[in-house]
Amino acid sequence: MSRLPEVLARLDSAEAEIRGRYFDFLRIPSVSAQPDHAADCRRAAAWLVEELRAIGCTAEIRETRGQPAVVAYHPGPGNGASPVLYYGHYDVQPAEPFELWTSPPFEPTLKEGPNGPITVARGAVDDKGQVMTWLAAMRAWHEVAGGPPVPVRVLVEGEEEIGSPSLDAFLDQHAGELKQARAVVVSDTNMWDPQTPAISARLRGMAYAQIDLYAASRDLHSGLYGGMALNPINLLSKIVAELTDANGRIQLPGFYDAVPEVGGNLDAAWDSLGFDEGRFLGDIGLSVPAGEKGLKPLVRQWARPTCDVNGIWGGYTGPGSKTVIAAEAHAKVSFRLVGDQDPEAVLDSLEAFVKARVPADARVEVQRFASAPPVVVPEDSDEVAAARRALAAEYGREAVLIGSGGSIPVVESFRRILGLDSVLMGFGLNDDQVHSPNEKFDWACLMHGARSHARLLAELGA
Structure with missing residues (x-):
């Protein structure tokens, strides 16, 4: 019998605890681009090791040519199933210009946003908040059932915001250990809107x-x-x-x-999303589209x-x-x-x-x-199907397949070096002000994200 209902109930009752750990993580100024914060990056890695050990994982810091990485493993129920590899990054963008922040960037602040409470801090969504979604889900499974229903490996790096320069060599060095997984789960992308979950199928x-x-x-x-x-x-x-x-x-x-040109079926699928370019630009104080003339907005954003x-x-x-x-x-x-x-x-x-x-x-x-390089991930894998079921159960509507204008270099590295495809299941929003002052993460997105990851673990364990 699945323990999922108990796990979801545990998540709902643990909001204050989740917020406390999340805020502790955000207070560490782990800016990989600035040498003065090298010790803070190591402190963030050590914080993650303690978190992962507290939920039953074997976890340790692994050195790279740059900032340290964190590697962890949980055997799950011990049924011999292939593990799933969770990836994230603890490093954040520089907070400058400081004077544009409405609150100190490394003192997380809970405020009221258009969709309910938001957390404002550097790294609130990219990627500490999204890492917290799956950490909270794993902790709930640990507290209810003694561990996740599927074996789990974890890799969290500290150089994503500077292009992951040490990661390829690290993956080569530890390939024998890390490639023993069925797929990689990455939460570093966006939803379609606050009510509509999404799987990202392409990255520039x-x-x-x-x-x-x-x-x-x-x-x-x-x-x-x-x-x-x-x-x-x-x-x-x-x-x-x-x-x-x-x-x-x-x-x-x-x-x-x-x-390549965008084909008719893909073009029609993107048209059906009903993207409002005027509103998208209006939210940032603009009204005149830029980029290549004569192309639709989602084509310009995702495929050009x-x-x-x-x-x-x-x-x-x-x-x-x-x-x-x-x-x-x-x-x-x-x-x-x-x-x-x-x-x-x-x-x-x-x-x-x-x-x-x-x-x-x-x-x-x-x-x-x-x-x-750019990446297109398979849309028909068993793991993507499991993610879509988990998201549909959580949000009461189907997850849409979208593109991302951004880049996550490690996704291509996982495929090239480890032979693993990724499931890009993220919970950010377009208005999160990623890489800008006053970066934020909606509290509802974090909690729905945690519940979605709890459901995904149950799906993968089934």
Whole structure:
């Protein structure tokens, strides 16, 4: 007889306890991008080890070339079934600019949102809140039944927000242990809306670089040298502006060769979702669509590549005026990729594009950072079917299959290195302000997420 009803009841009665552990996790400023927070990243890993040991798992910190990972195992009922691998990340984005937060980013605050209570903090949803959904479900199973109804492996990394640079080597090193699973469950994606659960079936890839342009040997007086000396800020601004044309198409040679068109059945399925682009943009204070002209909004968001300048700087940016021609300029540029686009080939093309536009007496360097291919996950696996049943039982409506404009590089790594496909069952919302000040997670989403994971474990154990 299934213990699921008792597990769900336990979750409902444990909201205050779940919130307390969740808030403790959020108070750790585990910012992987900033070296000053390396000790905090290790502290977050240690916190997870203690949590996992408390629910009956064998858990330990494993070293990587960067931030440590956490690996855990629970044998479940001991019936010899193949385990399911749960993945998450404990690292978070930098909280800057601090002055835009309405409450301290690492002091979680419960507030009232449009759909009920929300938690505001860095990492509230990405990914500490979503990790808490399945941690809470496992704890409830442990307290009611002594453990989950299926063997479970856990991998939580600390570098996802910087592109998971150490993860491939870590997966290679521990492949014999980690690949002994039937699939990977990832909660780092969104629902369709607060009432409609979703399984994400595709992720865009990523190619990220920094362009460093150097000209004169020092900053120059703009009166003495203006009109004579190269201004690297002017040149770099021109170069990045030329990356896209007036129709939003990216101008790197051959860029679209590996980009497939969206087929009729998929196009019709996305049309049936009733996406409201005006409302989507209105929620962030915009009204005019951007991107490639002539394409539907969900096609642009899920099935077309992008190029964005994520930061640009150089020269004097302080208060008042200082009339200088800067000696150098810098820009960070990212591409979201689809289809069979190769991120390294895209970065090769970017580097050639930039260098062809730089005069002989200037110097340019292109630093390469995150790189991940796009992913399409199977929609017809037994594990996806189990997730859809769990979500339908929890929400009283079918889960929709959606795409994601974002990237989760590890999903491709799991497939390439471990031979495992993923189930992308997330509980975020579009208005969660991920990577922005005042990131939030609806409390209802966290609790429904925990109950959904409890149901998923029951389905997989069946």
